[in-house]
Amino acid sequence: MISTIYLENEVRDHPVTKALLLRFQNATVIPCDRYTEVFNRKAQNFRLQKKKPSLILARKHHGFVMKAPDSYGIGGTQNYYFSHMLNCIYDCRYCFLQGMYRSAHYVLFVNYEDFTRSMETILDEHPDDEVWFYSGYDCDSLAFDPVTCFTDFILPFFKKYDRARLEFRTKSTQIRSLLKHIPLSNCVVAFSLSPENITQSLEAKTPPLINRIESMRRLQKAGWNVGIRFEPLIFSDDYKTRYGELFSIVASQLDMSRIHSISVGAFRVPKPYFKTMVRLYPDEKLFAGPLEEEDGTISYQQDLQEEMLEWCSQQIKQFAPACHHYQCRN
Amino acid sequence: MLTIVTALLCEARPLISDFNLKKVPESHPYPIYRNDELNLVISGIGKIASASATAYVHALNGSCNHSAWLNIGLAGHSDYELETGFLAIKIIDQSCHQSWYPSIIFEPSCQTGMLITVDQVGKKYHPNYGVDMEASGFYATACRFTTSELVQCFKVVSDNPQTPVRKIAANEASKLISDQMEHISSIIDALGQLQTEIDTPNQTPPFFNEIMALCKMTHSEQLLLREKLKRLFLLNPNHEMDFSLFVKPHQSKDILFVLEKLISEQKVLFQ
Numbered sequence: 001m002i003s004t005i006y007l008e009n010e011v012r013d014h015p016v017t018k019a020l021l022l023r024f025q026n027a028t029v030i031p032c033d034r035y036t037e038v039f040n041r042k043a044q045n046f047r048l049q050k051k052k053p054s055l056i057l058a059r060k061h062h063g064f065v066m067k068a069p070d071s072y073g074i075g076g077t078q079n080y081y082f083s084h085m086l087n088c089i090y091d092c093r094y095c096f097l098q099g100m101y102r103s104a105h106y107v108l109f110v111n112y113e114d115f116t117r118s119m120e121t122i123l124d125e126h127p128d129d130e131v132w133f134y135s136g137y138d139c140d141s142l143a144f145d146p147v148t149c150f151t152d153f154i155l156p157f158f159k160k161y162d163r164a165r166l167e168f169r170t171k172s173t174q175i176r177s178l179l180k181h182i183p184l185s186n187c188v189v190a191f192s193l194s195p196e197n198i199t200q201s202l203e204a205k206t207p208p209l210i211n212r213i214e215s216m217r218r219l220q221k222a223g224w225n226v227g228i229r230f231e232p233l234i235f236s237d238d239y240k241t242r243y244g245e246l247f248s249i250v251a252s253q254l255d256m257s258r259i260h261s262i263s264v265g266a267f268r269v270p271k272p273y274f275k276t277m278v279r280l281y282p283d284e285k286l287f288a289g290p291l292e293e294e295d296g297t298i299s300y301q302q303d304l305q306e307e308m309l310e311w312c313s314q315q316i317k318q319f320a321p322a323c324h325h326y327q328c329r330n
Numbered sequence: 331m332l333t334i335v336t337a338l339l340c341e342a343r344p345l346i347s348d349f350n351l352k353k354v355p356e357s358h359p360y361p362i363y364r365n366d367e368l369n370l371v372i373s374g375i376g377k378i379a380s381a382s383a384t385a386y387v388h389a390l391n392g393s394c395n396h397s398a399w400l401n402i403g404l405a406g407h408s409d410y411e412l413e414t415g416f417l418a419i420k421i422i423d424q425s426c427h428q429s430w431y432p433s434i435i436f437e438p439s440c441q442t443g444m445l446i447t448v449d450q451v452g453k454k455y456h457p458n459y460g461v462d463m464e465a466s467g468f469y470a471t472a473c474r475f476t477t478s479e480l481v482q483c484f485k486v487v488s489d490n491p492q493t494p495v496r497k498i499a500a501n502e503a504s505k506l507i508s509d510q511m512e513h514i515s516s517i518i519d520a521l522g523q524l525q526t527e528i529d530t531p532n533q534t535p536p537f538f539n540e541i542m543a544l545c546k547m548t549h550s551e552q553l554l555l556r557e558k559l560k561r562l563f564l565l566n567p568n569h570e571m572d573f574s575l576f577v578k579p580h581q582s583k584d585i586l587f588v589l590e591k592l593i594s595e596q597k598v599l600f601q
Contacts, residue, residue: 004419006431028442030420030431038431045477048524052435105433201600237597282530288561289598 002147004054005029006038006105011059016110016148020057023147027055034058039086039103047280049104050091060084060109064118068134074188074227074261074326076132076165080122083138084109084150090140090171091204093284094232097138099273106139108148116157123164136169142189143172151177158184169229173207173215183223188260190227191216193250195242198234202286209246213253225260230316231328232267233308235289235300243312251319262320264312265328268299332398332521333369333387335380335472337464340500341403342372344508348515360386368518377423377447377467384471396529398480398521399472402514404503405445405462405485406495408455415510416443416460417517418483423466424448430469433479436520440513445485455491477528480521486510535559537571545580555582558589565596 005027011017012031021029032038035058068079086107087097098104109115123131135141135154145151151168158166159182166187178189194202196209207215216226228250236242250256269277271293278287292301299305309327316325336342339361345351351363351370360383363370369391373383380401391397410416419442421430434442444459447466455461465483472481486506489495498506507514538559547555562569575588 004434028419030444032420032429032431037429041431041478043473043476043478044433045479045528047528048435048477048479049433051527054433197600234600236599238599282560283564285564285598285600288564288593290594 002027002055003052006032006035006054006056008032008035008056008058011057011110014057014059014110016108016112017057019149020055020108020110020147024055032056035107039101039105039107041102044102045280046098046101046104046276050098053087053089054105056105056107057110058107059111060114064115065122065133068132071329072134073132074167074263075324076130078122078126078129078131079134080119080131081134081137082115082119084112084115084135085139085144085148087138088140089143090206092171092206093202093204093277093281093286094234094267094269096269096273096277098280099269099276106144108144112150112153116154119157119161119164123161130163130165132165132167134167134169136167136190140170140172141168142170142174142178145172145174145177149177151181155181155184155187158187162186167227171203171206171212173211175215175219178219178224179222183225185225188225188227189216189219190229190261190263192229192231193246194230194234195246197242198236202234209249213249216254220255220258226254226258227260228254228262229265230312231263231265233264233312234267234286235304235308239308240311244315247312247315247319256320257322259320259323261324261326262316263326263328264309264316266299266305266309268297271296271298274298331369331391331394332367332400332518332525333371333384333391335371335373335384335387335399335401335464335468337373337375337380337403338500338503339372340503341507342370343504344511345370345402345514348508348511358386358390362387362390367522373464373468376449376463377465379467380464381467381471384468384475388472388475395476396480396525397476398525399468399476399482400514400517400521401465401468401472401483402507403462403464403485404488404498404506405460406455406489407443407460407487408457408491410441410443410460410487410490412487412490412493413506413509414441414487415513416441416485416487418443418445418460418465418469418485420444421465421469421483422446422459423470428466428470430466430473430478432469432482434482435479435524438513438520439516440484440510443485445483451495453494460485460487480524482517482521484510484514484517536563540571540573541576541585544576544585545582547582551582551586554586555589558586558593562589562593562596565593565598569596 035056065082073079354362361372373380
């Protein structure tokens with residue numbers, strides 16, 4: 001799976017590094033001073049690298065936990081996000097990462113302990129608030145977990161801090177590690193779901209919808225909070241039929257009374273990223289659709305976006321009336 | 331198109347023969363050989379020679395977005411046995427301490443290894459590294475012209491601590507390269523496949539020329555026309571253009587407006 005590992009000299013002796021090198025004993029290990037020498041170089045092709053991504057083991061030096069944009073979140077007042085990893089093993093055509101990064105290699109910041117240290121500082125800054133920490137912005141939270149073992153590290157921290165809230169965002173069925181732990185009431189495992197035809201057309205290498213739902217069922221059964229993220233909503237002329245089918249499957253397969261939260265959000269990408277995405281995949285039908293630019297962001301035409309968000313929200317209210325429901329806009 | 335850069339004629343000879351390359355008749359500062367798919371340039375020894383020959387061939391061939399480049403040559407190595415062929419996975423320029431990391435997006439049939447490019451041949455070997463005189467100049471220059479996944483350096487070990495650096499006869503150098511032809515061909519094939527994967531020839535979208543003939547368009551309007559036609563036919567590859575929609579006298583703005591309307595009328599469906 002991983003045949004090449006770029007290794008920052010600084011993290012050579014870190015326990016996470018050692019465990020990974022032991023796991024990938026056959027990988028070629030290439031030393032480097034800073035991961036940016038490999039990851040940020042010009043003249044890289046994300047599309048080609050996606051065919052055979054390498055793993056980069058690095059130390060993050062700052063910016064461990066960042067304030068989330070105002071529109072981000074599911075109701076909390078203090079919202080932060082963090083990325084222990086850059087890039088994702090999946091290859092979703094709508095994903096902004098392919099426009100944001102020059103390289104498709106996976107960067108894993110092995111100094112997990114600095115992330116929790118930073119979370120502690122933030123919790124101290126907000127002594128009376130619940131503070132949400134969102135994982136899964138620059139990577140899928142769980143897809144690479146069997147390799148990174150990040151959940152094994154982070155869950156005990158959240159067990160200690162009631163006031164801290166954690167969201168894993170994922171399309172993955174890699175839930176073994178979660179199932180080993182006692183469910184935490186302050187942790188939500190949020191699954192991104194799309195209609196099956198969208199999954200097949202635009203979400204390369206992701207597990208099929210039915211497998212994701214099965215994982216959600218198992219987590220629910222084990223007592224974990226499970227969330228649903230219908231993001232990004234992808235327009236097609238038959239979107240009501242497709243999303244209607246998706247909502248029916250979800251409603252029939254999951255215990256909706258125990259779903260933690262549901263959110264819907266439109267497809268939106270900063271314009272420079274979008275231009276790169278089109279350059280990488282000039283024949284992608286998604287990019288030929290009814291999109292427009294507003295304030296530097298490419299998204300569906302305003303009326304269409306509103307219509308989709310409203311229609312989906314109405315449907316969700318019908319099949320999950322008691323569930324917390326959020327709309328994510330720009 | 332793929333361009334091979336070698337330092338010496340004796341390194342190039344087996345390649346010229348195996349790939350049936352013909353010398354370009356015109357006069358150039360570097361000997362250049364060619365067939366329909368490959369260029370080969372003999373740069374002379376050293377990173378500056380290699381860099382300038384690479385740049386020269388690029389300029390000569392005109393801009394091509396996804397050209398592939400392969401440096402082939404001899405190298406010393408501290409650990410590898412003589413006659414071992416390897417693809418460089420890291421290149422360090424000894425004099426400026428800069429490093430490059432060629433991405434190998436295919437399964438190489440040969441070994442891989444790290445490489446230090448030096449300005450002068452010495453008797454010192456660096457543990458875990460090969461030593462050559464061209465790679466850093468070649469790699470840094472070629473990466474200015476194409477994406478780095480299409481730039482590779484393949485070296486054959488000609489000396490190691492057990493058989494230290496010495497003057498190598500031309501026929502010996504040729505044989506070292508010639509014995510690696512299987513690996514070299516496999517690298518060239520792999521790079522060719524990667525090129526095909528991302529090569530999106532600047533195809534003229536359907537009806538572009540016919541619409542252009544209707545009226546004058548500025549350069550930016552032509553770009554818009556291209557973009558709109560492309561979108562239209564992405565959404566509906568079977569769209570039949572009805573030219574009566576373009577009202578006479580033909581105006582570029584009206585044409586673009588009609589096309590945008592046509593795009594909005596197409597169904598967006600994912601199977």
